[in-house]
Amino acid sequence: MAHSLFDSEAVSQHIVAWLNDYLVNSGMNGWIVGVSGGIDSAVTSTLCARTGAPTTCVEMPIHQDPNQANRAAEHIDALCAQFPRVRRSMVSLTEVYETFSRALPDGPDESDGLALANARARLRMTTLYALGQRTNALVAGTGNKVEDFGVGFYTKYGDGGVDLSPIADLTKTEVFALGAQLGVGDAIQKAPPTDGLWGDNRSDEDQLGATYPELEWAMSWVALHEPLSSESPHQGEENLSQRQREILNIYRMHHFKNKHKMDPIPVCAIPDAVRFTSA
Numbered sequence: 001m002a003h004s005l006f007d008s009e010a011v012s013q014h015i016v017a018w019l020n021d022y023l024v025n026s027g028m029n030g031w032i033v034g035v036s037g038g039i040d041s042a043v044t045s046t047l048c049a050r051t052g053a054p055t056t057c058v059e060m061p062i063h064q065d066p067n068q069a070n071r072a073a074e075h076i077d078a079l080c081a082q083f084p085r086v087r088r089s090m091v092s093l094t095e096v097y098e099t100f101s102r103a104l105p106d107g108p109d110e111s112d113g114l115a116l117a118n119a120r121a122r123l124r125m126t127t128l129y130a131l132g133q134r135t136n137a138l139v140a141g142t143g144n145k146v147e148d149f150g151v152g153f154y155t156k157y158g159d160g161g162v163d164l165s166p167i168a169d170l171t172k173t174e175v176f177a178l179g180a181q182l183g184v185g186d187a188i189q190k191a192p193p194t195d196g197l198w199g200d201n202r203s204d205e206d207q208l209g210a211t212y213p214e215l216e217w218a219m220s221w222v223a224l225h226e227p228l229s230s231e232s233p234h235q236g237e238e239n240l241s242q243r244q245r246e247i248l249n250i251y252r253m254h255h256f257k258n259k260h261k262m263d264p265i266p267v268c269a270i271p272d273a274v275r276f277t278s279a
Contacts, residue, residue, distance in 0.1 A: 006174055008181035015166050016050045022164055023053055023138065030054030030085075032132040033140045034124055034159075036196050037071030040142040040167065042184045043175050045075070047166055048140050049083040050182075058089045058131060060124045062097045068196050071187050078185065091127050093120075117197035121158025129161075141165040144172050146212060150219040151251060152258025153195070153208060160261060171219075172212035209250045217244075218251035 023030070031048040035041045035057045048055045057076045061069055079086045100123070101107065101116060128139045141162030147153040148168045154160045167175055172193065179189055192203040193212065205211050210218075221244075225236045237245055 006177050008174075008178045011170070011174070012047065012050070012178060012181060015047050019048060019051050019140075019164075019166060020053070023051065026138060028138050029136040030056070030138070031140050032056050032058060032128050032135070032137045034058050034060060034128055034142065035072045035076055036142075037068035037075070037188065038142075038191065038193060038196070039172075039175055039179050039184065039188055040144055040193075041072075042075050042188045043179045043182060044140055044142045044166055045079060045086075046179075046182045046184065049079050049086045052083075052085060054135070054137065055079075055083070055086045056089050056131060056135065056137065057086060058091060058128060060091050060093050060127055062093045062120045062123070063199055064196065065201060067191070068194070071185070071191060074185060075188060078183075089131060091131075093123050093127065097123060113198070117195075118155045118158055120197050121155035121195075122161075125158050125161040132163075138163040141168065143168050144170055144175050146172055146215050146219060149262060151208060151215060151254035152261045153204065153254070154261065155197075156261045159195075171216045173216060208254065210247050214247045215251055218247045221248065222251065222255075 019031075030053040031051070033041060033045040033048055033055065035045050045055065045057050057079060059069070059072050059076070076086075076088045080088060097120060100119060125139075131137070132139050139162050141159070141164065143154055143159065143162075143165055144167055148160075148165065167178075170178065176189060192205070194201070194203045195207070208215065237248065240248070
């Protein structure tokens with residue numbers, strides 16, 4: 001069997017066509033994309049720009065690392081120079097975030113940084129939808145396949161709150177390959193992936209405990225082996241290295257912990273026997 005190569009040109013054309021079809025059928029006018037200085041938002045914003053529809057690239061700094069902010073600004077500058085219907089929007093959310101943090105009971109709780117990190121993502125989602133509603137535009141998501149369907153590495157109703165997901169069927173490795181084909185700048189392509197929700201420089205790998213290629217391998221391994229051995233989920237691991245078993249455990253832990261994000265919202269169904277009393 002011939003070795004399959006990722007065809008980034010064909011994939012980019014497919015996504016742009018899909019975006020155009022979706023936009024026409026939606027009756028909306030264009031795109032809103034939050035641009036963070038990372039590869040996912042760079043690729044998504046470029047694909048949206050390539051549709052030729054109005055595309056607003058939004059910077060939403062909250063105590064942002066200068067390197068991230070600079071990468072985002074340079075990327076938007078490049079898109080504006082190349083595509084006449086791309087515009088930039090800058091919404092500084094630092095003061096909003098600080099006000100919100102102080103308004104919480106007892107003020108900011110430094111012992112639970114994740115709650116406030118997620119609040120940053122939710123403030124950004126609110127901003128994108130406010131801008132989108134003003135311009136009758138759709139919010140394009142920037143999540144990739146491993147984040148959205150593997151380890152659930154996103155904020156519920158934050159960066160998970162979008163109208164459509166152009167790159168969610170692509171692994172992070174494929175997103176990087178697509179970025180190279182689309183001409184995304186070297187600064188973004190070489191930057192360690194990060195969610196940008198913290199006050200330090202922690203990377204996605206620091207938070208997840210594994211690299212994206214490792215998690216991609218785990219996602220593929222689980223998909224191939226576990227449906228065949230549901231009663232013995234660890235069957236087939238005998239020949240794996242210690243690191244591979246560690247990666248599988250990391251992947252399973254994140255997938256289990258974040259499954260509530262990936263499953264539909266549970267609805268309590270009311271049986272007729274409960275809903276109605278007998279006449």
